[in-house]
Amino acid sequence: MRPTFRGNFRNKLDAKGRVSIPADFRKTLLANDDARSDDNARLLVVYGKHVRGHLACYSARSAAEFEARIAILPDGNAIKNFYRRNFSGMSREYVVDDTGRLVLTAEMREKAGLEGEALFLGTNDTFEIWNPDAWTAATEDEDAAVLAMLEGGADPLSLLSAELAKLAPEG
Template structure:
């Protein structure tokens, strides 16, 4: 069974761009890194993407391998493959969690999402996202609230699970 990221956390970012990965997230990164053994640091890939993406998406090694396999299945030379390679291979940053449970976010990534002294981490199943807290509240949380507000008061979103196709 694949471990999933769960929860949301506010984390401090120091002047060098170091930020602690929540402990529960570190366990998922360890489980999702085939090379991980006790005493080593789990690896991950941070996809920062194009100018429209206002957050950093962090993938376990298993999750990014799944994305890579799907990209590799596309016809070589196709525009779709070229664009996905650019977004997931070119606009990404491989890194590892240090012995204190932190990663270093380079200035380029911090500047892209306008991150300063605080970061908001939110789980997204087999990935997690790092946001500037204000951006998350004004854009993503507002979008969720708007979606919920458009539903009837007694609506249960779990009904969508019955519509999911089994793989």
């Protein structure tokens, strides 16, 4: 099984933007970085326009996979240009320091509304860094709408099965 980012963690963020990446996430970053030369993990932190209210963090492998998806689009394509500007142009590659920390820029902290504490949320191939209060506000309505689809206490996996069935080829 490919190592993925799971769970959520809250860590202190100091006035200079230093924050510790959860140990579980550092292990996943290392496992998804074939080019590393030491025990310090690499990651890409993205804060472009398509990232709303948080920072999106990619392992070396997941960043390369996403960039490959962008690269196959023809030059001059508006979507390709958008992702070049907002994924590549509005991101920063980091090497996690020996203490497991990274320093988020002032622009990143402002974009995500980070001050005092950061919520790290595993999202399988990536993880997100949120202001804890903003995460709660941003997800409440969407979660309530999905839960409302569960008639009579139905199994939540039934929703996933229904969505996957829509993707299956006919015949």
